Amino acid sequence: DAGITQSPRHKVTETGTPVTLRCHQTENHRYMYWYRQDPGHGLRLIHYSYGVKDTDKGEVSDGYSVSRSKTEDFLLTLESATSSQTSVYFCAISGRASGNTIYFGEGSWLTVV
Amino acid sequence: RKEVEQDPGPFNVPEGATVAFNCTYSNSASQSFFWYRQDCRKEPKLLMSVYSSGNEDGRFTAQLNRASQYISLLIRDSKLSDSATYLCVVTMSTSGTYKYIFGTGTRLKVLA
Numbered sequence: 001d002a003g004i005t006q007s008p009r010h011k012v013t014e015t016g017t018p019v020t021l022r023c024h025q026t027e028n029h030r031y032m033y034w035y036r037q038d039p040g041h042g043l044r045l046i047h048y049s050y051g052v053k054d055t056d057k058g059e060v061s062d063g064y065s066v067s068r069s070k071t072e073d074f075l076l077t078l079e080s081a082t083s084s085q086t087s088v089y090f091c092a093i094s095g096r097a098s099g100n101t102i103y104f105g106e107g108s109w110l111t112v113v
Numbered sequence: 114r115k116e117v118e119q120d121p122g123p124f125n126v127p128e129g130a131t132v133a134f135n136c137t138y139s140n141s142a143s144q145s146f147f148w149y150r151q152d153c154r155k156e157p158k159l160l161m162s163v164y165s166s167g168n169e170d171g172r173f174t175a176q177l178n179r180a181s182q183y184i185s186l187l188i189r190d191s192k193l194s195d196s197a198t199y200l201c202v203v204t205m206s207t208s209g210t211y212k213y214i215f216g217t218g219t220r221l222k223v224l225a
Contacts, residue, residue, distance in 0.1 A: 031211065042200070042217035043157070050210055090156055094211060100145065100204065102213050104156035 003027045004105035006091050012111045019078040021108045023091030025071075032074040033092040033102070034058075034066060036085075043090065049074055081112040114139055117203050119216035127224050130191050134219045136201030137183045143214075145204040146177055146184045150197045151218065157200055160186075191223045 003026035013019050023032060034046040035058075045058030047066040055066050063085060065077045078085055091105040119136045126132045138146075146163035161168065163175040163184050174187040184203075188195055201216035 033213075040217070043215040045213075048210075056210075088154075094213075099162075100211055101147065101159055101162070102202070103159070106156050107154075 004091055004093055004103060006089075006105040006108045008108060009106065010109045012113060013081050015082060015112055016080050019081050019110065019112075021076045021089055021091075021110070023074045023076070023105055025074075025093050027093060027095070027097065027103075028071060029093040029095030029098060030071075031094045032068065033094075034064070034074065034076045035090045035092060035104075036060065036087040037090060037107075038087050046076065046089075078110075081110075083112050086110060086112045115216075116140060116214045117201055117216040119199075119201050119219045121217060121219060123220040123222050125222045125224055126191055128191055128193060130223075131187065131189045132191055132221065133188075134186045134199055134201075134221075135183050136185070136216050136219075137181075138201075138203045138214070139182070140203075140205060141179075141182060143182075143203045143205050146175075147202040147204075148173075148175055148184075148186050149200040149202055149215075151200055152197050157215075160199070188221075191221075193223050193225060196221055196223045 005024045033048040035043045044060045049055045049068040067075045089108045094102040148160040149157040150160045151157040163177045167176040172189045176185045198218040198220045200218045203214045
């Protein structure tokens with residue numbers, strides 16, 4: 001196991017409510033990522049972090065924000081959830097210690113009703 | 114054109130068959146290449162890295178053709194447990210940050 005924990009694993013929320021997903025790693029890797037995976041689109045990068053307080057946008061960042069106040073934690077916030085954000089969200093980590101291989105958490109299934 | 118393209122399948126093959134998947138990538142500056150396996154409702158997991166000289170891990174063989182910009186995965190003696198979606202992953206480094214580009218996956222179903 002890659003030492004990545006996501007929470008919550010499953011969540012149902014209402015349109016317009018804020019939602020925060022948490023990713024916790026025990027590997028001390030520098031890079032952390034949030035992806036969403038939808039049928040027909042594959043894995044799409046939302047945001048990533050290259051260090052504490054250092055984050056950048058991915059290809060589908062609208063409606064999402066992130067924060068990384070500690071090496072081990074990377075939070076993804078949906079500021080006002082919409083039905084189009086119903087998806088499975090994967091956190092991932094990579095770093096020199098992993099030979100720059102990317103490893104994924106088990107996923108967080110989010111349904112926005 | 115997508116940066117990484119895979120045939121979505123599904124590939125339905127009988128147990129014991131040999132099956133091959135290809136993946137093409139558009140950016141010649143791509144640096145590293147991987148195959149990941151993803152089971153239904155699970156996270157992608159590293160199957161194997163792909164090296165220029167080709168590499169083998171048991172029944173799995175991966176090859177890279179930089180001139181034609183594709184990578185391949187060969188599975189020999191397919192098992193029922195090989196049924197999964199196989200994702201091709203290509204990396205590029207920009208300003209010291211690795212960018213991982215995923216194909217949409219090829220679905221394999223091994224039939225008894």
